[in-house]
Amino acid sequence: MNILVTGGAGFIGSLIVDDLLQEGHDVHIFDNLTTGRMAYVNEKAVFHHGDLLDGNRLAEVFAASRPEVVIHHAAQIDVQTSLINPLLDAKINILGTIDLLEQCREHGVRKLIYASSAAVYGTPQYLSVDEAHPVRPLSFYGISKHTPEHYIESFALLYGMDYTVLRYANVYGIRQDPKGEGGVVAIFMDKLLDGKQPVIYGDGEQTRDFIYVQDIVSANRAALYKGSRGIYNISCNEQTSIxxxxxxxxLICESSFNPAYEAARTGDIVHSRLDNRAALNDLGWSPIFTLRDGLGATFAYYKTQYQV
Known part of the structure; x- marks a missing residue:
């Protein structure tokens, strides 16, 4: 299968590319390398440098790659950045996705797999949050990740394109950048390995549903063949406080527990846990990694990086 992965040099996208190549697919990558890294680009993939907001370049890449399936991970991914610069957030996540959809239509793409987020739900009215839960995002990021879901659905109805939307819980794991837009696990790991004090925003009793990146990879693999025109939570359906x-x-890093506590951040919800039963039933997918296993694998990866 010929597959184009946007954001394919990034944390999640690059691991999806590795998996697709291992499965025998032909893979093209489209990435502007703002947060992605050439070091993560698999040499067996065809790499196209370019920005999602550059419509001409996007058209060139579609013409060159002729994908049957597009896996869309190129995005502005930081909640705080969306609050500081909502226009940039909307341009990348909404307008960029619309342009991508236009190219999918023009080039006869069979299916789009879209990386959405738990941020679309906002403050949970109940736990676990299933896909029928009201969508009331707190942050501009949540809005900009949810809005494309409507465009995707409309493009599918108007032009016959298939799609699967995957709403990710809090993803962590190898290749996640602890700097800039890094998730809490990568940031904590960086501090612990560097002998510095981790910072917890709020009292630390807020909870998240953490899922290891390789489980995200397997969900994307499943969505190549299943989940037609469906929206699915990809999560472990478990709550863990910060x-x-x-x-x-x-414990894993053999460090003492001594965090600094600072004020809670705007746009962050208190508790989150996503119901993953629809993905289990429709995609035939389930998470394999426990939190301890995933953190252990992440620690082993970052420890190697620090020794280089």
């Missing part, structure tokens, strides 16, 4: 997370990481 305090519990750091304590577990301290």
């Amino acid at each position: 305090n519990e997370l750091l304590k577990e990481m301290c």
Whole structure:
């Protein structure tokens, strides 16, 4: 199968590319390398440098790659950045996706797999949050990740394109950048390995549903063949507090638990846990990694990086 992965040099996208190549697919990557890294680009893939907001370049890449399936991970991914610069956030995540959809239509793409987010739900009215839960995002990021879902659905209805939307819980794991837009696990790991004090925003009792990146990879693989025109939570359906997370990481890193606490950040919800039963039923997918296993694999990866 000929597959184009946007954001294919990034944290999640690059691992999806590796998996697709291992499965025998022909893979093209489209990435502007703002957060992606050439070091993560698999040499067996065809790499196209370019920006999602450059319509001419996007058209060139579609013409050159002729994908049957597009896996869309190129995005502005940071909640705080969306609050500081909502226009940039909307341009990349909404307008960029619309242009991508236009190219999918013009080049007869069979299916789009779209990386959405738990941020679309906002403050949960109940736990676990299933796909029928009201969508009321708190941040501009949540809005900009949800809006394309409507465009995707409309493009599918108007032009016959298939799609699967995957709403990710809090993803962590190897290749996640602890700098800039890094997730809490990568940031904590960086601090612990560097002998610095981790910072917890709020009292640390806020909870998240953490999922290891390789489980995200397997969900995308499943969506190549299943989940037609469906929206699915990709999660472990488990709650872990930030305090519990750091304590577990301290045990793995053989470090003392001594965080600094600062004020809670705007746009962050208190509790989150996503119901993953629809993905289990329709995609035949389930997470394999426990939090301890995933953190152990992440620690082993970052420890190697620090030794280089």
